[in-house]
Amino acid sequence: MSALLWPVTASITAALNATNGTGEHERAMRLMKVTEEAGEAAAAYIGMTGQNPRKGTTHTTADVADELCDVIIAAAVALHAFTTAPPAVLDTKLHAAAQRLNARIHTESE
Numbered sequence: 258m259s260a261l262l263w264p265v266t267a268s269i270t271a272a273l274n275a276t277n278g279t280g281e282h283e284r285a286m287r288l289m290k291v292t293e294e295a296g297e298a299a300a301a302y303i304g305m306t307g308q309n310p311r312k313g314t315t316h317t318t319a320d321v322a323d324e325l326c327d328v329i330i331a332a333a334v335a336l337h338a339f340t341t342a343p344p345a346v347l348d349t350k351l352h353a354a355a356q357r358l359n360a361r362i363h364t365e366s367e
């Protein structure tokens with residue numbers, strides 16, 4: 258994981274808090290931002306495949322990767338609004354995912 262993710266998203270969060278406050282509306286907006294960025298990733302993918310014949314191929318794999326990074330950043334910023342310990346919450350989630358994966362690998366190899 259990028260060493261910059263948490264310090265940078267903490268700074269973004271502080272800037273948003275200072276400008277927009279920390280009310281329930283602002284928290285909902287940060288959650289919706291994740292969906293907005295996910296939509297942009299999907300749009301870039303559609304543009305990468307040239308699925309729309311009227312538009313042709315408009316995006317690259319790098320564009321999709323860029324939008325996926327926006328999703329990750331937006332999700333990390335939103336996470337700050339729902340817990341006081343975003344890195345620990347994500348680490349717990351990753352540990353659980355790794356354990357499930359390991360359990361499945363062990364089950365399949367038995």
Ligand SMILES: [Mg+2]
Nearest residue numbers: 294297324327
């Ligand atoms: Mg974007």
